[in-house]
Every structure is written in structure tokens, then in C-alpha cells.
Amino acid sequence: xxxTQPSLRLTGASILQDGQFQSGSLTFAAGQITxxxxxxxxxxxxxxxxxxxPLFPPRQDTTVDxxxxxxxxxxxxxxxxxxxxxxxxxxxxxxDLSIALRATDRDAAVNGVTTAWLAQxxxxxxxARSPETAVRMAEALRDYSARHALTDLRLQIxxxxxxxxxxxxxxxxxxxxxxxxxxxxxxxxESHAELSCNTERLCIAARRAGRTPQDHLQSLRDARKQTxxxxxxxxxxxxxFDALGVTYGSHDDPDGExxxxxxxxxxxxxxxxTARAAAALARTVGDPILMGAPNVVxxxxxxxxxxxxxxxxxxxCDALVSDYYYPALAEAAFRLAxxxxxxxxxxxxxxxxxxxxxxxxHDRGTLAHGKRADLVILNEETRAIEAxxxxxxxxxxxxxxxxxxxxxxxxxALAAE
Numbered sequence: 498x499x500x501t502q503p504s505l506r507l508t509g510a511s512i513l514q515d516g517q518f519q520s521g522s523l524t525f526a527a528g529q530i531t532x533x534x535x536x537x538x539x540x541x542x543x544x545x546x547x548x549x550x551p552l553f554p555p556r557q558d559t560t561v562d563x564x565x566x567x568x569x570x571x572x573x574x575x576x577x578x579x580x581x582x583x584x585x586x587x588x589x590x591x592x593d594l595s596i597a598l599r600a601t602d603r604d605a606a607v608n609g610v611t612t613a614w615l616a617q618x619x620x621x622x623x624x625a626r627s628p629e630t631a632v633r634m635a636e637a638l639r640d641y642s643a644r645h646a647l648t649d650l651r652l653q654i655x656x657x658x659x660x661x662x663x664x665x666x667x668x669x670x671x672x673x674x675x676x677x678x679x680x681x682x683x684x685x686x687e688s689h690a691e692l693s694c695n696t697e698r699l700c701i702a703a704r705r706a707g708r709t710p711q712d713h714l715q716s717l718r719d720a721r722k723q724t725x726x727x728x729x730x731x732x733x734x735x736x737x738f739d740a741l742g743v744t745y746g747s748h749d750d751p752d753g754e755x756x757x758x759x760x761x762x763x764x765x766x767x768x769x770x771t772a773r774a775a776a777a778l779a780r781t782v783g784d785p786i787l788m789g790a791p792n793v794v795x796x797x798x799x800x801x802x803x804x805x806x807x808x809x810x811x812x813x814c815d816a817l818v819s820d821y822y823y824p825a826l827a828e829a830a831f832r833l834a835x836x837x838x839x840x841x842x843x844x845x846x847x848x849x850x851x852x853x854x855x856x857x858x859h860d861r862g863t864l865a866h867g868k869r870a871d872l873v874i875l876n877e878e879t880r881a882i883e884a885x886x887x888x889x890x891x892x893x894x895x896x897x898x899x900x901x902x903x904x905x906x907x908x909x910a911l912a913a914e
Contacts, residue, residue, distance in 0.1 A: 504531060509564035511877065514864050516842050523568060524558075525870035528889035533866055561905045563874060566898065569845055570864050571611025571871030571887060572826050573852035575678070575787060576653060576768060577819035578616045579604060585625065588705060594637035599645060606647045606892035608823035609882045611871035612861065614653040614678055619667060621657055621685070621720040623706030623713070628663050628670075635674040647892035648885075652676055655748060658683040659720040661730045668737055678856065679738065680768050681731060681759065682748035689717045735762045744856055746784075753778035760784050766855065769820075771802040776813040785855040786813055789820035790829035790848070809847070810838055816851040827873075831880055874898050 504526035511518045514535050521535035583597035583604070605613050617634050618626035631654060638652055652674065656667065658681050670676065692699040692714060703713035723730075738745050746766025747759040753774040756767055760782050767779035768787045779786050792798050792805035808814045819826050830844035838844075853862025861869040874884035876896065883898035884891065894902060 504558050506532075506558055506560045507563050507568060507872075507874075508560060509562045510566045510568035510874070512568045512864060513570065513842055513845060516846070518567070518842060523864065523872075525872075525886075525889055528870055530864060530866055530868050530870050533864060559905050561901050563898070563901070565877055566883070567873075567875040567877050568864070569609075569873045569875060570849040570862055571873055571885065572609045572848045573816075573856075573858065573862055574605070574610050574613040574819045574823070574826060574848075575816060575852045575856060576616045576680075577605075577613055577823065578821055579819060579823055580615050581625065581821075594634060595641055598637060598641040598650070602641075602645070602647050602650060603893075604823055605650070606885045606887065607882070607895075608819075609827050609873040609875070609885050609893075610648060610819070610823060611873075611885060611887040611892070612649040612651070612858070613819075614651045616653045616655050616680075619654050619656040619660060619663070621659060621716050622688070622702070623708060623716065625705070627706075628660075628666055632666075632670055635670060635676065639674055647890070648887045651678070653678040653680065655680050655682055656734075657681075657685065657720075658727050658731060659685050659723045661723045661726045664730060664733065667734070671738075671741065671743060677743055679734075679743055679745045680748045680766065681745070681764055684749070685717065685720055689721065692717065731764075732762055735764065739763060750775035750779075756784070757782070768818075769802070770808075771798075771800075773803055773808070773811075773813070776803070776808050776811075780813055785815045787816050787818055787855070788814045790817040790825035791820050791822050793817065793829035793832055794825045806833070806836075806838060809833065814847065816855050817847045818852075827875070827880075827882060 504524050506522055506524040508522040512521050512523060512535055514533065519535035523530060524532035580597060580601040583600040584594065585591045601615065615638070617631045619628050619631050620626040624630070635652055638650060642650055654676055656679055671679065692702055699710045699714060703710040706713055735745065744766065746764045746768055747756070748768040750756040750759065750767055750770045751772055756770065756775045756778045765784045766787065767775065767784050769789060770776040770779065770786065776786050786808065788805035788808055797804050805814060817826065817829050826848050830841060830848060833839040833844040834841040850862040861871050870886055870889040872886040873882055875882050881896060883896040885893040
């Protein structure tokens with residue numbers, strides 16, 4: 498890297514590197530970590546092959562004292578649907594997707610998330626979970642990310658298995674918008690069993706989908722007629738995903754047999770196994786296992802499924818995701834550390850380096866030379882996330898850290914959205 502390249506140096510923090518906290522300093526510029534000095538050793542990156550717009554104007558470097566803080570890798574969230582609350586804060590009150598994405602982006606940044614997949618349904622359920630809505634969300638996210646994004650927001654498609662007639666449209670959507678992560682799930686049987694005998698819930702579901710109760714129930718019946726075609730449908734999708742480089746998996750596997758079936762077609766990621774047998778099978782065949790951070794924080798699944806903490810204790814979990822609540826990610830790491838289930842370094846790996854390995858994100862997930870400058874600055878005493886830096890840009894800044902940045906020696910105007 499040229500000697501004139503401006504940079505920001507963070508000193509005094511306890512830095513998570515190589516699986517342990519160490520005293521030292523970290524310097525970043527042009528979106529990358531350029532110098533990391535821990536335990537008396539430092540190595541510098543001398544050049545970069547990817548030109549990135551500098552965070553600072555070309556002036557003398559800035560140093561910020563972070564004594565009393567932890568400096569950690571940015572959180573990588575592989576599955577979150579908290580954006581749905583920003584789209585429709587109330588069931589009958591929907592907002593423009595651009596507004597919802599801006600709110601989601603800030604929600605993620607405030608909670609230390611620097612890379613996030615928004616889990617958008619592709620379902621017979623209709624309404625907000627329809628293919629039409631998924632395409633609109635993909636369009637809105639593409640436009641928002643190009644101009645406004647604080648964090649690296651991406652779209653995950655949660656495809657219901659009984660969507661055979663939509664195959665061409667799904668593949669077109671994946672290609673057109675560069676979607677890199679798809680999961681399959683099958684909630685048809687339980688939904689049909691519930692709605693066909695519960696008029697009140699059927700009416701609620703139909704209203705949410707913009708249908709009459711009769712039409713909504715018919716959509717479920719039509720989906721059930723596709724059952725014989727589903728295996729071939731999934732295999733065709735798997736072949737196309739492999740060609741496109743799309744990572745894919747399954748969601749809510751109820752047993753080992755189901756996980757094995759998905760694994761055999763290449764859907765290797767096991768999201769939210771609902772029973773230990775599914776997670777155990779995934780571990781046996783080398784499939785990554787994802788669980789919800791809210792499950793850890795609340796002490797169990799809100800749906801009555803397997804405990805995430807139980808799976809972590811059994812080494813049957815590779816990453817934690819926000820599911821429906823971004824604050825649960827960092828809180829889950831501290832909960833695991835406080836209970837002695839994992840050290841804090843090990844627990845933080847479940848929301849940083851672990852997810853990075855699952856999705857093959859080699860440029861992030863750890864604090865190392867040349868990696869993307871995705872950082873979380875956390876108050877060691879209060880455990881509050883006071884700053885989030887995503888790709889070398891300040892996405893969130895608050896509390897005492899904001900004061901230290903503002904009055905840092907030789908300070909510059911700091912770039913922020």
C-alpha cells in the first residue's frame with residue numbers, strides 16, 4: 498500500500514485475534530486491515546490489488562485510544578427476517594421497501610452486524626411470502642445497496658419445496674440479482690393440517706395473503722398436488738445452483754432422514770434442525786449446522802424445538818444467526834461465556850469466523866492482515882456495542898467511543914452514512 502495512504506489506528510483495546518484476546522493495536526485504510534500488532538508482533542500489508550475509495554482524505558493518520566474496549570470481528574448473520582417488522586410494523590400497515598431496508602440496515606449496524614442475509618420467503622403462502630414479493634425485495638435491495646448501504650446486505654431465498662411451477666422464475670431471479678444463498682423448507686403439511694381445521698387461523702392467513710379463505714385453502718391443496726414432482730424439482734434446482742455457484746441448504750429439518758436426503762442432492766447447510774437427530778446426521782456427513790441466537794438468549798426455542806445451547810454443548814452447531822432479532826447475536830455470545838458453555842472468543846466465533854467459513858467468505862470473519870475492515874467496538878464493562886465499522890466505513894458510532902473518535906489526535910472528518 499502506498500505510504501501516503503491515510504489510515505485509522507485503534508490502540509488500547511483488547512483485540513480478538515487467533516482465538517484469544519490480546520492487547521495491541523489495529524490499523525486499517527481503504528477498507529482493509531493494514532497493520533495488526535498484538536503481543537508485541539506486527540505485520541504490515543504493503544500493497545493491495547483492489548483500489549477502494551479511502552475512508553479519510555489524504556492527511557496525517559488518526560489514532561483513537563480504545564482502552565476499556567473489546568475490538569472484535571464484525572458479526573456475519575446468515576439468516577435474519579427482522580426486516581419483516583420494518584416492512585410491516587403492523588399486519589395491516591406496510592411501508593415502502595426502501596424505507597424498510599434503510600431501517601433494517603441501521604438495525605443491523607447498531608447491533609454489530611457487518612454482513613447480513615435477509616431471509617425472504619418464496620412460498621405458496623402468498624402476500625409478503627410470495628415470489629412476486631421476493632422479486633420486489635431483490636429489486637429494492639439492489640437499488641438500496643448501490644447507493645445507501647452501511648452494511649453488506651444480501652438476499653437469501655427461503656424456497657418452499659412445493660413450488661414446482663415457479664422453477665423458471667426462481668432461477669431467473671437468482672441469476673438476475675446474483676442471489677448466492679437459497680434454502681429449501683417444507684411447511685406445507687403442518688400448514689394444511691392447521692388451517693383446514695381452524696377457521697380463525699385460516700381467515701388470518703388468507704387476509705395476510707390478500708385472498709379469500711377459500712382461495713387460500715385451495716392454494717395449499719394445489720401445492721399438495723405437486724408432491725410427486727418435488728424430488729425432481731429440487732434436483733434440477735440443485736444442478737443449476739451448482740453451475741451458478743449458489744450455496745444452498747435446508748431449513749427446519751425434523752429428523753436425520755430428511756437431512757440426509759437434502760445433503761445427498763447438495764443442500765449441505767442445515768438451518769435450524771428441529772431435533773437432535775437431524776443435527777447429528779449433519780455433523781456425521783460434514784454439513785454445517787446453523788441455529789438461532791434468540792434460542793440461546795431465551796433459554797430455548799420459542800417453537801418448542803431443540804435447544805440451541807444443548808446442540809452447542811454437543812458440538813453440533815457451527816454458527817448462530819439472528820433469526821428474528823439482531824440484538825440476540827452479541828447477547829448469545831455473552832450468554833454462552835457467562836454460563837461456561839464456551840469462552841467469549843469461542844462464542845464470538847459462532848457469529849463471525851464460523852459463519853464466514855460456512856459461506857466461504859475468505860475476506861472477513863476474523864481480524865487479520867488484508868482482511869476486510871469489519872469491526873465491532875464493544876464496551877468491556879457495559880457490553881454495549883458503541884461502534885460498528887463495515888468495510889472500513891463507520892456504520893454506527895455512539896457513547897464514549899463517539900467522543901474519543903471526535904477528539905482523537907490529528908483527527909479528520911470521519912466518513913459515515
